[in-house]
Amino acid sequence: MDDISLLRKLDKVTAPPDFEQRVMTQLARRRAALPQARRAQAFRYSLAGAAAALLVCFLVLNVFVLRNGPGRVQMAGRDATEALKASDIVPITETVNYRNEVRDASSEPRTVYILEQVSNASNKYTRY
Amino acid sequence: MMNMDEQHLVGRIQAGDEWAFAEIVHIYKDRIVNYLYQVTGDYQKAADLSQETFLRVFFKANKYRPIAPFSSWIYAIASNLAKTELKKNRRANLVSFDDIQPGLEASTPSEESTDSGLIKNLRQALEALNPRYRIPVVLKDIEGYSQEEIAEIIQRPIGTVKARISRGRNILKKQLEKATKENLSFQKREILDGRY
Numbered sequence: 492m493d494d495i496s497l498l499r500k501l502d503k504v505t506a507p508p509d510f511e512q513r514v515m516t517q518l519a520r521r522r523a524a525l526p527q528a529r530r531a532q533a534f535r536y537s538l539a540g541a542a543a544a545l546l547v548c549f550l551v552l553n554v555f556v557l558r559n560g561p562g563r564v565q566m567a568g569r570d571a572t573e574a575l576k577a578s579d580i581v582p583i584t585e586t587v588n589y590r591n592e593v594r595d596a597s598s599e600p601r602t603v604y605i606l607e608q609v610s611n612a613s614n615k616y617t618r619y
Numbered sequence: 620m621m622n623m624d625e626q627h628l629v630g631r632i633q634a635g636d637e638w639a640f641a642e643i644v645h646i647y648k649d650r651i652v653n654y655l656y657q658v659t660g661d662y663q664k665a666a667d668l669s670q671e672t673f674l675r676v677f678f679k680a681n682k683y684r685p686i687a688p689f690s691s692w693i694y695a696i697a698s699n700l701a702k703t704e705l706k707k708n709r710r711a712n713l714v715s716f717d718d719i720q721p722g723l724e725a726s727t728p729s730e731e732s733t734d735s736g737l738i739k740n741l742r743q744a745l746e747a748l749n750p751r752y753r754i755p756v757v758l759k760d761i762e763g764y765s766q767e768e769i770a771e772i773i774q775r776p777i778g779t780v781k782a783r784i785s786r787g788r789n790i791l792k793k794q795l796e797k798a799t800k801e802n803l804s805f806q807k808r809e810i811l812d813g814r815y
Binding site: 496497498499500501502503504505506507510511513514515517518521 | 637640641644645648649651652653656657662665666669670673674677678737738741742745756757760761
């Protein structure tokens with residue numbers, strides 16, 4: 492391709508006269524700035540590491556300790572007691588004499604209980 | 620300088636030897652500046668990018684592995700810097716093929732090969748060429764690298780390199796033909812207008 496062979500004839504340039512000196516000066520400058528840059532980089536990495544460690548600690552505590560731990564159970568019991576106190580329920584406790592209750596089933600006829608609904612209203616304050 | 624000497628110099632650069640680095644700069648400065656000038660079309664930018672290329676050679680010397688020639692490695696650094704720079708200034712420096720104006724100094728390709736008009740058109744066409752094609756074409760047709768070496772430099776398969784060189788050349792050829800035709804019609808108009 493004739494046209495492309497002309498590419499070799501395109502004007503060629505050389506480096507500026509002070510090129511080497513400029514490169515060496517720039518090299519010295521960058522080498523001097525290198526420890527500072529490395530320190531800054533190390534600081535950034537350590538900061539990121541500390542933040543990551545904190546996040547991991549928070550997640551571990553939240554998942555394994557705060558959610559299923561004993562503190563959580565105690566909190567639930569206390570919550571229930573407080574809820575009971577807040578309502579208007581009057582707890583009634585009846586004692587039962589089991590000697591009167593236990594009978595010989597073979598000697599007596601079977602007891603049949605007929606339950607009849609007397610009223611639709613129920614006393615919500617009485618709990619057994 | 621022999622390849623072994625270069626390997627030795629690189630080894631010393633890896634140990635932080637500035638004298639060896641200065642030697643490498645001395646050996647490659649003209650080649651790298653010229654290469655970057657052909658790719659960017661801007662001498663000042665080429666000098667700045669060359670400086671950055673050499674500084675990277677020094678600071679990244681530990682990453683060099685002697686499986687490839689040192690020249691390929693340094694050209695790879697220069698190519699990457701040029702590509703980044705061209706991308707950065709793509710909009711600002713974009714030269715459309717339509718902007719290649721025929722001038723009176725241009726002439727047909729059949730004339731003498733040193734024709735300055737044709738070379739000027741060629742330079743403009745090269746600058747308008749996408750860097751994807753421009754870099755392989757410059758490496759092949761100006762720097763004289765083989766396709767295998769170019770594949771190492773631009774880190775692409777050899778098939779891709781062949782295709783890009785071929786496509787780049789075709790684009791350049793078409794643009795030169797177009798510029799020549801436009802120039803001929805321009806000259807005709809000038810004659811008909813009685814300027815000659």
